Amino acid sequence: MNKILTAIFLLCITACGAPNQMDRGDHLQDSDVTNTTDETVEGDFVFRLVSEKGAYEVGEEINLYGELEYIGDKEEITIHHSSSAILFPMREQTRGYEIDYPVNDIGLTTTLKKGSVTPYREKYAKSGGFSADQDPMDYVMFMEDFLNTDDFPPGNYIVHGVTQFSSDSGEDRDQQRFAIKATVNFKVID
Known part of the structure; x- marks a missing residue:
């Protein structure tokens, strides 16, 4: 009886292992990509988040960008x-890892022109961080791999994209603050 209980216990432990220990190959092939483009309108602004593909292969460039467009009454x-007016924090769902997108500078300005053929666009650039002393070793190894390679x-x-900015709301120069969000997803397969 003890051997049976031990076998069941070991089977449960193996089946419930951490997501970073499982074989991801088949899981990734079967996973659905539900949204490669998202657009949110708030006030006089349109925020778009786009992944040009739903599935990329390891080694392939990830084409991910955000756009901010002004649609209000003023000329600009x-x-x-x-x-950056656009941030790209993301989560790797298979492992449950957060990949932050830190802010480096503050106090920058950008002029948006109404009806511009090319809206303000930011292409994703890799970023993120970890604490070798505080984060789990598997996360540290993942982030080192993530940050030290091009793919x-x-x-x-x-990707939980967000554009955060303020604008002058009129003649009284009150600042309106915006945090407009959009979400896309994609997968990377071997």
Whole structure:
């Protein structure tokens, strides 16, 4: 009886292992990509987040970008933002890892023109960080691999893009603050 209980216990432990220990190959092939483009309208602004593909192969460039368009009544408007008006924090769903998108500078401005053929666009550039002393070793190894190579490790990625900025709301110069969000996902397979 003890041997049977031990076998069941070991089977449960093996089946419930951490997501970073499982074989991701078949799982990634079968996973669905539900949204490669998202658009949110808030006030006088349109925020778009786009992954040009739903599935990339390891070694392939990830084409991910965000766009901010002004659709208000003025000919142009100046927005105030950090180092980028568009941020790309993401999560690797298979392992459950967060990949932050830190802010470096503050106090930058950009002028958006109404009806511009080319809206303000930011292409994704890799970023993120970890604490070798505080984060789990498997996360540290993943992030080192992620940051030290040009491509992405295999996985399911969900990007919670956000554009954060303020703009002058009129003659009284009150600042309106915006945090407009959009979400896309893609996968990287072997």
